[in-house]
Amino acid sequence: MANPILVLAEQLRGEISDITFEMLGAGRKLADASGAPLYAALLGSEAAPLAAKLGMADKVFVADNPQLNLAPADAVTAALKAVIDQSQAGLVLLGCTNVSLGIGSILAVQTGLPMVNFCRAAKADGSAILLTSQLFGGKILSDVKLADGRGIVCIYPGAFPADAGKSDKTPPVEKLDLPVEAPRVTFKQYLEPETGDVDVTKQNILVGVGRGIQSQDNVELAEDLAQALGGAVCASRPVIDQGWLPLSRQVGKSGMTVKPRVYFALGISGAPEHWEGMQNSQCIIAVNTDPKAPIFDGSHFGVVGDVLELLPVLTDKIKARKG
Amino acid sequence: MNLYVLLKMVPDTVEELNVAADGKSLDSEFLRFKLSEPDDHALEQALILKDKHGGKVTVVALDAPEVDDVLFTALAKGADRAVKIPINQASLGTAASAKVLTEFFAAAGALTPDSLLLPGSQAIDDLEGELAPLLAAALKLPYIGVVCGVKGADGKVTVMKEFAGGLRAEFEVTLPAVLGIQSAEKPPRYVPVAKVRAVMKSAQIEEAALTPPERPIQLDLERMYKPEAAGRAQMIEGATEEIADKLVEVLAKNSVI
Numbered sequence: 001m002a003n004p005i006l007v008l009a010e011q012l013r014g015e016i017s018d019i020t021f022e023m024l025g026a027g028r029k030l031a032d033a034s035g036a037p038l039y040a041a042l043l044g045s046e047a048a049p050l051a052a053k054l055g056m057a058d059k060v061f062v063a064d065n066p067q068l069n070l071a072p073a074d075a076v077t078a079a080l081k082a083v084i085d086q087s088q089a090g091l092v093l094l095g096c097t098n099v100s101l102g103i104g105s106i107l108a109v110q111t112g113l114p115m116v117n118f119c120r121a122a123k124a125d126g127s128a129i130l131l132t133s134q135l136f137g138g139k140i141l142s143d144v145k146l147a148d149g150r151g152i153v154c155i156y157p158g159a160f161p162a163d164a165g166k167s168d169k170t171p172p173v174e175k176l177d178l179p180v181e182a183p184r185v186t187f188k189q190y191l192e193p194e195t196g197d198v199d200v201t202k203q204n205i206l207v208g209v210g211r212g213i214q215s216q217d218n219v220e221l222a223e224d225l226a227q228a229l230g231g232a233v234c235a236s237r238p239v240i241d242q243g244w245l246p247l248s249r250q251v252g253k254s255g256m257t258v259k260p261r262v263y264f265a266l267g268i269s270g271a272p273e274h275w276e277g278m279q280n281s282q283c284i285i286a287v288n289t290d291p292k293a294p295i296f297d298g299s300h301f302g303v304v305g306d307v308l309e310l311l312p313v314l315t316d317k318i319k320a321r322k323g
Numbered sequence: 324m325n326l327y328v329l330l331k332m333v334p335d336t337v338e339e340l341n342v343a344a345d346g347k348s349l350d351s352e353f354l355r356f357k358l359s360e361p362d363d364h365a366l367e368q369a370l371i372l373k374d375k376h377g378g379k380v381t382v383v384a385l386d387a388p389e390v391d392d393v394l395f396t397a398l399a400k401g402a403d404r405a406v407k408i409p410i411n412q413a414s415l416g417t418a419a420s421a422k423v424l425t426e427f428f429a430a431a432g433a434l435t436p437d438s439l440l441l442p443g444s445q446a447i448d449d450l451e452g453e454l455a456p457l458l459a460a461a462l463k464l465p466y467i468g469v470v471c472g473v474k475g476a477d478g479k480v481t482v483m484k485e486f487a488g489g490l491r492a493e494f495e496v497t498l499p500a501v502l503g504i505q506s507a508e509k510p511p512r513y514v515p516v517a518k519v520r521a522v523m524k525s526a527q528i529e530e531a532a533l534t535p536p537e538r539p540i541q542l543d544l545e546r547m548y549k550p551e552a553a554g555r556a557q558m559i560e561g562a563t564e565e566i567a568d569k570l571v572e573v574l575a576k577n578s579v580i
Contacts, residue, residue, distance in 0.1 A: 012486060070492060073456060073466050098486050101444065102459075102468045102503065105452030108418075109460035114542055115418075115452040130545075136447050137336045140349070143545040144450070184465035186495045188481065193489030205579055229579060241364070241506050247489060254469070254485040254505070262579050269336065271447075283577050285570065286556060292339055294550070301573055302556030303566055314567040321571055321580055 002034035002127060002149060003090025008080060008103070009042045009054055010071075010095050016053050018162045019095035023155050024056040025164025026122055027093050031058075033124035034149065036090075040171070041083045043076055044068035055167035061087070063176045071099050072183040077106045079178050084111065086176075090150040091129065097157060098254060104152045115152045116144050118272070120159040124149070137271040138294035157253075157276050196248025198232045205231025206260045208251060208278065209239055212267015212288060212307055216244040221311040222266060228318045234258065236274040252277035266307040270295025324378035324475060324498070325435045326369040329424060329442040329454060330397065332356040332387035332412060336447065346546045351413065356388045361443025367507035368473055369441050370401045376475040378437075379403045383427065383531075385412035385420060391528060392519075399514045399522040406529045417449050419536040421457035426533050428462055437498050439480065444468045444503035451541050455503030465496055468503030 005027045010017040024040065031038040040057035042050060048064035061083045068075055080103070084092065094104045096118060108115035120141075121132040129146045131153060146153075200206060207226040213219060219233065226233045233249065240250045251258055252274040263281035268274055270286070270293055278284070279298060286299035287307045296302040303310065334340060334349060335357045341350040369380045381404040382397040384390050390412075394405040410423055428434050442455040445468070459466030471491065472483035478498055483491050485505060496502070559569045574580045 012490070017487075072494075073459075073468075098469045098484070102453060102456035102466055105456035106460040106466070108452055109457060116542060117450050117452055133450055134550075135450060135547075136334060136340055136349075139336055139340050139549070140342070140547055141550050142450060142547045145543045145545050147543060184497055184500070185467045188493040188495055191483065191491040191493060193491075229574070237506075238360075242510050250489065254471075254487065254489075256488055262574065262577055271336075283573070284556075285573065290337065296556045296558075297550060299556040301570070302558045303570070304558070304560075305563070305566065309563055310566060313563050314570055317567045317571050318574070318580055321575070 002036040004037045004039050004087050005031045005091045005093065006083060006087060006089035007038070007040045007057065007093045008095070008100065009040045009047065010097060010099050011047045011050055012099060014046055014050070016050050017095070017097070017099070019097055019155065019157045020054070021162040021165030022157065022160040023093040023095065023165065024054065025162065026155060026160040028056055028165065030091070030122060030124050030129065034127065039087055039089060041080060043071070043079050051173045052170055055169035055171050056165050057171050060171045060173050061176055062173055063178050065178065065180050067180045067183055070187055071103065072185050073102045073106055074185065075180050075183045076103050077110060079180065080107055081110055082176065082178050091146070092152045094152065094154050095157065096154040100154070104154045108152050113151050114146065115154070116146070117154045119153050119155050122153065134272055137269060138275070139292070156272055158279050194246065194248045196246050198249070200232055200234045200249055200251065200256050201258055203232045203258070204261045205229045206258055206262070207231060207233045207264045207266065208235060208268055209233060209266050210236040210268030210274070211238045213239065214308070216242070218308055219244050221308065225264070225311055225315045225318070228315050228322070231260070236268050236271070265295050265299065266311070268295055269293045270298065324372060324376060325438040326372060326378055326380045327438065327440045328362070328366045328369045328380060328382045328397070328402070329440065330362050330366065330382055330384040330393055331359045331443065331446055331454070332384070332390055332393065333359045333447055342547045342549065347544050348547065358393050359443050359446045361445060361505055363511045364507040365441040365443050365504035366397055366400065366402070367509065367511040368504050370512065371508060372473060372475055373401065381406060383408070383424070385410055385415070385423065387412040394528050395523045395526065396514060396519050398526050399519040400512055404529065405526070406531050408531050408533050410533065410535050414539050415536065416451040416540045416542065417454055418451045418457060418541045419539050421454055421461060422536045423533050424454070424458055425461040427531055428458070434462070434499055437478065439498060440464070440501040441504050442501070444470065444505040453503060455501050459501035462501070465500045466503070467494055467496060469505045470502045471506045472508045473502060
C-alpha cells in the first residue's frame, strides 16, 4: 500500500475554508488511484470542533491546542511533522493561501521532502504523482514529477471542485496530545475588515480595475461606468497598494470574494491571486491591451484594447440605451 | 534595528514569456527583468522602519540582469549598504537561493539580536517554496508571512498579517526574525533618476563571495509550457464604437441594462 496522503485542513474563525474540501477531493482521487488512505489534520482549538465535517477523510488527526490557532508556522509545522511521523504520510497537501503560506516551505526543510508550489492539477501515474503548477502570474505552466509520490504540495484555491471533498460520513478521529512550544510569533488581536461605503460582495455589477487603469484620475472613468450600470468599482491588489481605492474594494486572495452577475476586468492581467476572488462571476468581460493576458483564458468576453479609450464611449452608450 | 532586505529579480510578465528550447526554462533572449513587487514593498517597509526608529538598511541580491540598477536605486532611496552575491540567480530555484543566502547570514556578525530579515512574501516563480520561510527554517528564526505593516518596539516588532476577506490580525514577533512582506504601509517611494545616477558615481556595491549550490534545481521539472486557451473568451473586435455597441448587447442579454 502506498504511503497515506495527508491534508492540512484550513479554517478561519470556526468555519472550514473551501480549500479544505478542494484538497480533500483532490486527495481522495489520488488516494483511490494508489490504494492509499486519506488523512486530514485539524490543528488548533478553533479547528478541533470541526472534525465531523471532514467525512471525506479516512481519519482525522485533531490537536485541540489554542497555540495552533491561526496557523503560526513554527508550531503548525512541528505538529504536522508529528502527524507525518505517526501516520507515515508521504504526500502532504496544503492550501496556497494566506493562512498556510510558509508552512510547506518550513516542512520541506524539516522533512527533506520536495515542495511543489502553486499546484492546479494532480494525477497519479503508478507510484509517481504528476503535478501541474502555474507560474509567472498564470502565464506559464510547469509539470513536475514526484517519482516516489512523496512530497509537499501547495494547492491553489479554486483549482479543484470543493463538492468532491464533501461527505456526510463521520470520520474516525484520533486526538493528538502534542507538546507545543511557546510560539515565537504570538497573536495579539484581529483587525476587522474595514467597512467601506460600498460592500462589493453584494453588488450585481462590478467594474474591476487593475494596473492598466494607470492613474488615480482614471479610476473616475470606471466610476462613471459603474454608476451608469448601477454597480460599484473594485480593484486588484496593485491599485489598492497605490492607495487609489480603499482596502474595502480589494478583490482577490487577501481581499473579497465576489460573484456578481457581470464583472468587468479592466486592465487586470488575471494573476491567480485576483482570479481567486472573482472566478465565480456569472459573466466576466475582460479588457486588456495584452492579447496574451491570462484573464482572457477564463473570461466570457474579451476585448484587446485600451480601457481608457473604451470606457467613456461605453458609458455614453449605456446611458443612451437606458435613456 | 539591523534591517536586511532581500531583493530578487523576476521576469516582467507584461512582456511575452516564451519557453526555451530545453522545454524547462524561460527563453532569456527577450526577457525583461524587474524587481519582484513584494520585494519592492519590503524595501519600502525597511526604509519606513529606519525613518521611524533608526538603524541600518542593507539590501542583498543575487546576480541577475539589471540588478545593479535596482541596488543603486535602493541606495538612492535610503538604504545604507548594498551587497551583490555573484551567483546567477536565474539558474537557481528558490530552495538553492535560500541555501546561498543562509550562508550569507550564517557568516559571523551578519545576524545581530536586533536583525530583521525582510524578503518579499512570495515571488511569481516560487515553484519550490518561498524564500522567507526557507531562510527562517535554515537559520532557525521565527517567521511570519503576508505581512502588510510592521511597528517597531524594544527587541520585538508588531506585525500585521493579511488573511482573507479583508481580515487582518496583529502578531508580536521577537527579534531576530524573518518577515515575508506582502505590502508596505505606504506605496514604494519614488526616487528621481538624477539621484540614482549621483549614487552610482559615489556609492559602491559590495560583493560577497559564496559557494554556488550543488543542486540549482531541487525538483524533477518535466516541462514548462504556455497554458492552452481552453476556456478562451469570446473576443469582441472592431473599432471602439463597434466594440462598445457589442458590449451593450452583452449587458442587455445578461439583463443588467
